[in-house]
Amino acid sequence: MDAYYLAAIGGALIGIAAVMTMGLTGRIAGISGIVGGLLPPTAGEDRGWRLAFIVGLIGGPVLVAIATGNSGIGVPAAGVPVLVLAGLCVGIGTTLGNGCTSGHGVCGMARLSRRSIVATATFTVVAIATVFVVRHLLAGA
Amino acid sequence: MQIVSGLFGGLVFGIGLAVSGMTDPAVVLGFLDVAGAWNPALVFVLAGAVLVTFIGYRLVMRRTAPLLAPRFMLPGATALDAELLGGAAIFGLGWGLAGYCPGPAIASVSALHTGTLAFLVAMLIGMIGTRLVRQSRTRPAAA
Numbered sequence: 001m002d003a004y005y006l007a008a009i010g011g012a013l014i015g016i017a018a019v020m021t022m023g024l025t026g027r028i029a030g031i032s033g034i035v036g037g038l039l040p041p042t043a044g045e046d047r048g049w050r051l052a053f054i055v056g057l058i059g060g061p062v063l064v065a066i067a068t069g070n071s072g073i074g075v076p077a078a079g080v081p082v083l084v085l086a087g088l089c090v091g092i093g094t095t096l097g098n099g100c101t102s103g104h105g106v107c108g109m110a111r112l113s114r115r116s117i118v119a120t121a122t123f124t125v126v127a128i129a130t131v132f133v134v135r136h137l138l139a140g141a
Numbered sequence: 142m143q144i145v146s147g148l149f150g151g152l153v154f155g156i157g158l159a160v161s162g163m164t165d166p167a168v169v170l171g172f173l174d175v176a177g178a179w180n181p182a183l184v185f186v187l188a189g190a191v192l193v194t195f196i197g198y199r200l201v202m203r204r205t206a207p208l209l210a211p212r213f214m215l216p217g218a219t220a221l222d223a224e225l226l227g228g229a230a231i232f233g234l235g236w237g238l239a240g241y242c243p244g245p246a247i248a249s250v251s252a253l254h255t256g257t258l259a260f261l262v263a264m265l266i267g268m269i270g271t272r273l274v275r276q277s278r279t280r281p282a283a284a
Contacts, residue, residue, distance in 0.1 A: 003162065007182040010161020011189025017154035018190070019197030024146040026207035026214050029154065031244040032268070039269050041276050052147030053154075058250045060155015061164055072158075073249045074165025076256030077240045087246075087260035089235025091267020094243060095275075097228025098216070101242040102154075104229070105187060110194035111215070118221055123233035124173075130237025131173040 018107050025049060030103020031057070032094035093123070142209050155248045161186040164249050166240030173237055 021029040025046075034050050065071035076083060094100040097119055099108060104123075108116020162168040162182050171180030206212050236242050241249075241260055249257045 003182055004185050007161045007185035008189040010157045010159070010163070011186035011191075012193045013153055013157030013160060014186070014190040015157075015193025015197060017150050017157060018194045019201060020146070020153065021150045022198055022207065022213065023201035023204075024150070024207055024209045025143060026210040026212055028214070028216065029150065031242075031247065035243060035247070035265075036268055036272065039265065039272060041273055046143065049143045049147035052144045053151035054247060056148040056151020056153075057155040057158075057244065057248050058151075059148075060152050060157070061159035061248050062251050063152065064156055064159040071252065072160065072162065072164050073252040074167050076254050076260070077166035077170055078238065078256065080256050080259045083239050083241075083256045083260040084263040086235040086239035086241065087263025088267040089231050089238065090241065090243060090246075090260075091235075091264035091269075092271045093228045093230070093232025093235060093267075095228070095268050095271035096224045097232055098218070098225065100232060100244070101236075102244050106190045106194055108216075110191050110198055113216070115216075115218060115221060115225055119225055119229040122226055122229035123236060126230045126233025127173050127237035128175055130234050131170055132176055134238065135174055136176055 014102070014106060015110075018102070018110070021053075022107075028103055028107045030099050030107060032100040033098070033103050036095060097123075146209055154244065157190075158245050158248045161189075163245045166245075169236075169240040169242075169245070173240070 018029040021027050034053050038047060038050050061071040061073050078086070090100070097104070099116065099119060101123075104116040104119040109120055158164050163186060168180060168182055171178065172183035201207070202213065232242075239260055241257070243264065246257060246261055246264065250261070
């Protein structure tokens with residue numbers, strides 16, 4: 001039960017960060033969008049804000065580690081070749097689809113955006129199917 | 142002030158990811174593995190985040206503008222097009238292979254795991270490549 005309380009508290013903190021971001025800067029707290037705005041060919045405006053957000057994102061688990069002795073960061077779940085393939089998919093997919101778990105899954109769903117609800121359902125179903133194939137079909141083959 | 146608000150927003154977001162278990166791919170894959178030992182933790186993460194954001198957005202958007210910027214910048218697109226659906230599907234494939242989406246992968250940088258860093262470099266290459274292709278496609282059409 002403890003893990004579920006922590007999950008809900010962590011989720012609420014993510015929500016608080018999203019609300020702060022909207023209330024202060026008027027922006028959607030979507031990580032793929034924040035990162036994408038720093039990349040070529042056309043780097044977006046507000047580079048300082050974007051970089052600061054990413055520095056904070058990396059610093060969050062460091063603060064948790066200082067406070068509790070455990071950063072919460074787990075070990076990678078696959079080998080480097082699979083992780084490279086996965087990273088390419090995540091980079092291409094979130095750019096084409098204009099969002100990831102935070103932008104569509106949290107901010108967009110909270111706005112009741114039809115696009116975000118459809119995107120979240122799509123990437124969740126495909127991710128579940130992918131895990132099923134990897135863990136239950138390929139592993140047993 | 143924009144920089145301070147960005148840093149603070151990122152910190153709270155990163156603490157939330159770490160506390161919730163999202164920075165552990167085993168927890169994320171445990172949620173996605175509905176046919177195995179299913180771990181429902183992510184349901185609580187998503188529910189907590191969406192509920193707080195749903196209420197909070199309605200409170201802050203009562204103002205005519207955010208505190209530090211001239212206006213709210215909300216996505217205007219409404220079309221359920223092939224790019225949205227195809228992009229979401231490709232993202233889902235990567236999420237299921239690694240158990241990483243962009244936020245938790247970046248938040249895990251401080252552990253300096255080779256696999257995490259390789260994932261992030263590939264993710265940035267995928268983002269830049271897609272942006273370049275998209276720009277080269279739209280530019281001639283606009284000219």
